Amino acid sequence: MRDLASDQPNQANLSMGSPSTSTSGWIDEHHLGVRYGLEGRILVDEHSPFQRITVIESSRYGKGLLLDGCWMTAEHQERHYHESLVHPALCSAAQLERVLVIGGGDGGTARECLRHQEVKQLEMVEIDRRVVELSQEHLPSLGGSAWSDPRLQLEIGDGIAWVANAADSSYDVILVDGSDPAGPAEGLFNKAFFEHCRRILKPGGIFATQSESPEAFQQVHIDMVRLIRKVFGYADPLYGWVPMYPSGWWSWTFAATDSNRFRNPKPERVKAIAPSCEIWSPRWQQGAFEAMPAFIERELIS
Numbered sequence: 001m002r003d004l005a006s007d008q009p010n011q012a013n014l015s016m017g018s019p020s021t022s023t024s025g026w027i028d029e030h031h032l033g034v035r036y037g038l039e040g041r042i043l044v045d046e047h048s049p050f051q052r053i054t055v056i057e058s059s060r061y062g063k064g065l066l067l068d069g070c071w072m073t074a075e076h077q078e079r080h081y082h083e084s085l086v087h088p089a090l091c092s093a094a095q096l097e098r099v100l101v102i103g104g105g106d107g108g109t110a111r112e113c114l115r116h117q118e119v120k121q122l123e124m125v126e127i128d129r130r131v132v133e134l135s136q137e138h139l140p141s142l143g144g145s146a147w148s149d150p151r152l153q154l155e156i157g158d159g160i161a162w163v164a165n166a167a168d169s170s171y172d173v174i175l176v177d178g179s180d181p182a183g184p185a186e187g188l189f190n191k192a193f194f195e196h197c198r199r200i201l202k203p204g205g206i207f208a209t210q211s212e213s214p215e216a217f218q219q220v221h222i223d224m225v226r227l228i229r230k231v232f233g234y235a236d237p238l239y240g241w242v243p244m245y246p247s248g249w250w251s252w253t254f255a256a257t258d259s260n261r262f263r264n265p266k267p268e269r270v271k272a273i274a275p276s277c278e279i280w281s282p283r284w285q286q287g288a289f290e291a292m293p294a295f296i297e298r299e300l301i302s
């Protein structure tokens with residue numbers, strides 16, 4: 001579906017050198033000849049069985065997490081990402097009893113989901129136990145009370161196998177909070193995976209995934225939106241910002257099988273959630289769905 005060779009992220013240049021150093025410096029993700037960096041110091045730099053995991057402390061955004069050298073999250077800008085992924089879906093699905101999160105090991109997506117009191121059960125399937133452990137230790141505000149919420153059922157395992165083995169019509173909402181399409185997350189971007197997600201979604205359900213940058217991962221983004229539309233029937237990307245990601249300009253794609261219901265948040269859920277959001281509101285969401293750049297619109301209609 002995509003030309004990985006052209007869009008693949010490079011390894012980060014962790015210019016701090018040794019993880020034990022306490023000297024401040026620049027920690028950069030390099031992508032397509034541009035670097036995206038924070039000034040700070042490295043707290044942890046290790047290899048799990050799945051990937052390189054780096055935890056840093058930055059002066060601007062607090063503690064942050066990189067996987068295989070790519071920025072994932074940071075304490076003081078994570079709400080851009082997590083609110084954008086979660087609330088368009090959870091405010092508009094027909095029901096919210098059973099929610100599935102694939103990935104999301106830092107806990108931010110689970111935290112935002114569990115703010116919705118209608119959620120009875122949240123299954124989170126994260127492949128890398130060390131991402132969860134290091135996030136709980138160094139970035140505890142990401143997961144917050146989600147880690148001890150009895151509605152959260154954390155599974156350490158392969159999300160691709162999980163969706164392949166799940167029964168038809170199991171989930172009201174499925175959220176994919178993975179990393180970029182290389183390494184352990186690569187299988188979260190293909191047709192077989194999206195088809196299983198459609199199969200296990202209940203009628204009236206919503207599927208949502210981070211769908212990369214329309215600038216820095218342009219072809220991956222276009223291919224994803226096309227494919228998700230084809231598989232689900234209805235799908236639209238929403239455009240926002242995650243300042244430390246490549247280009248800072250990011251997208252999330254929402255899908256449903258019966259209509260573009262993800263564009264219509266339910267007023268009672270909005271009332272409960274919006275007052276404590278930093279980024280998300282129905283007004284912001286409406287603008288963000290409309291903010292499709294002309295070059296992407298041309299690609300998607302062709």
Ligand code: SPD
Nearest residue numbers: 071072073177178179180
């Ligand atoms: N290029 C970064 C894409 C990362 C998407 N996932 C971020 C994890 C935040 N919970």
